[in-house]
Amino acid sequence: MPRFFTHTITGDLAQIEGPDASHIALSLRMRHGEELTVCDGEGTDYPGTLEQITPELVTVRLSGSLPSPGEPKIxxxxxxxxxxxxxxxxxxxxxxxxxxxxxxxxxxxxxxxxxxxxxxxxxxxxxxxxxxxxxxxxxxxxxxxxxxxxxxxxxxxxxxxxxxxxxxxxxxxxxxxxxxxxxxxxxxxxxxxxxxxxxxxxxxxxxxxxxxxxxxxxxxxxxxxxxxxxxxxxxxxxxx
Missing domain, CATH: 3.40.1280.10 (SPOUT methyltransferase, trefoil knot domain)
Structure with a gap:
């Protein structure tokens, strides 16, 4: 599942801007309703589905949160x-x-x-x-x-x-x-x-x-x- 970092998370919505938004819209050609994961950069992942997609701004509806599995204990x-x-x-x-x-x-x-x-x-x-x-x-x-x-x-x-x-x-x-x-x-x-x-x-x-x-x-x-x-x-x- 595609995965992106963002610091713009409010409630159950996340926004992805800049080169990552362009990558989602133009390179991956993802569409409304497709699933992806956003990470807040502080060790928490948020699975969600795409709502709004433009090369400048992508909005994701979040469905939950869980600790990022990629972080070691030490x-x-x-x-x-x-x-x-x-x-x-x-x-x-x-x-x-x-x-x-x-x-x-x-x-x-x-x-x-x-x-x-x-x-x-x-x-x-x-x-x-x-x-x-x-x-x-x-x-x-x-x-x-x-x-x-x-x-x-x-x-x-x-x-x-x-x-x-x-x-x-x-x-x-x-x-x-x-x-x-x-x-x-x-x-x-x-x-x-x-x-x-x-x-x-x-x-x-x-x-x-x-x-x-x-x-x-x-x-x-x-x-x-x-x-x-x-x-x-x-x-x-x-x-x-």
Whole structure:
């Protein structure tokens, strides 16, 4: 069943505007009375039937509500050290598909990509569009946010708000598979860029309470590591 995000829900009516309305009317060629699902972007789905259809505005009569099935039990924030080229595009897209709640780009000592604030803001706008399209495609109940670029100092402060923090570091000995996720509600996942983490950075994060973990004996690319970590976490938490 087609599914769309909208924040315009009043009583038992929802409105869909912009490119999604055009897609419904012109690409899908949907008609009055056909069924679809709208999502409020806050984790609730609303099944309904089409009432009014134009390329500018679509009105949906809602028949109920239910929790979005696409949201994992654990809220995961991915702190991803900034990668060069289009690698971040891939990471954002796939991390959304794998259930992250938020993606926060991180600037570390070994990051090759070091954009200025204005340059990064343009990139962040693109990442946000990628996150939105990925959330639509995979049936998420929220659109994960892509945060502003932060430093390690910012990260150390933000770690206090999580039940647990996992740092994936190439020198770690403890495997992710040995971890128990019982009782974890909010999880921070930290992954490095092409050059990984400076030993001093890893030690600071460890002292701040991060569990320093390995993804195995193979050295994974920076765009592979977060996806492997997220998929394994979903498996350990019973989501896969």
């Amino acid at each position: 809220k995961i924030t991915l702190f991803q050290a900034l990668c060069k080229g289009e690698k971040m595009d891939t990471i954002v897209q796939k991390a959304v598909e794998l259930g992250t709640t938020e993606i926060v780009p991180l600037l570390t000592r070994r990051c090759v990509a070091r954009p200025d604030q204005k340059g990064f803001e343009k990139k962040r706008q693109r990442y946000a569009k990628i996150a939105l399209e990925a959330a639509k495609q995979c049936g998420r109940g929220i659109v994960p946010q892509v945060g502003e670029l932060i430093t390690l100092d910012n990260l150390l402060v933000r770690m206090e708000g999580f039940s647990q923090t996992f740092l994936f570091y190439e020198q770690a000995q403890r495997l992710l598979g040995s971890m128990k996720l019982d009782g974890i509600k909010k999880l921070a996942v930290i992954v490095g860029s092409e050059g990984g983490f400076d030993p001093g950075e890893a030690e600071l994060l460890k002292q701040a309470g991060a569990q320093v973990l390995s993804l195995g004996s193979r050295i994974l690319r920076c765009e592979t590591a977060p996806l492997a970590a997220l998929a394994a976490i979903l498996c350990l938490s019973g989501e896969l």
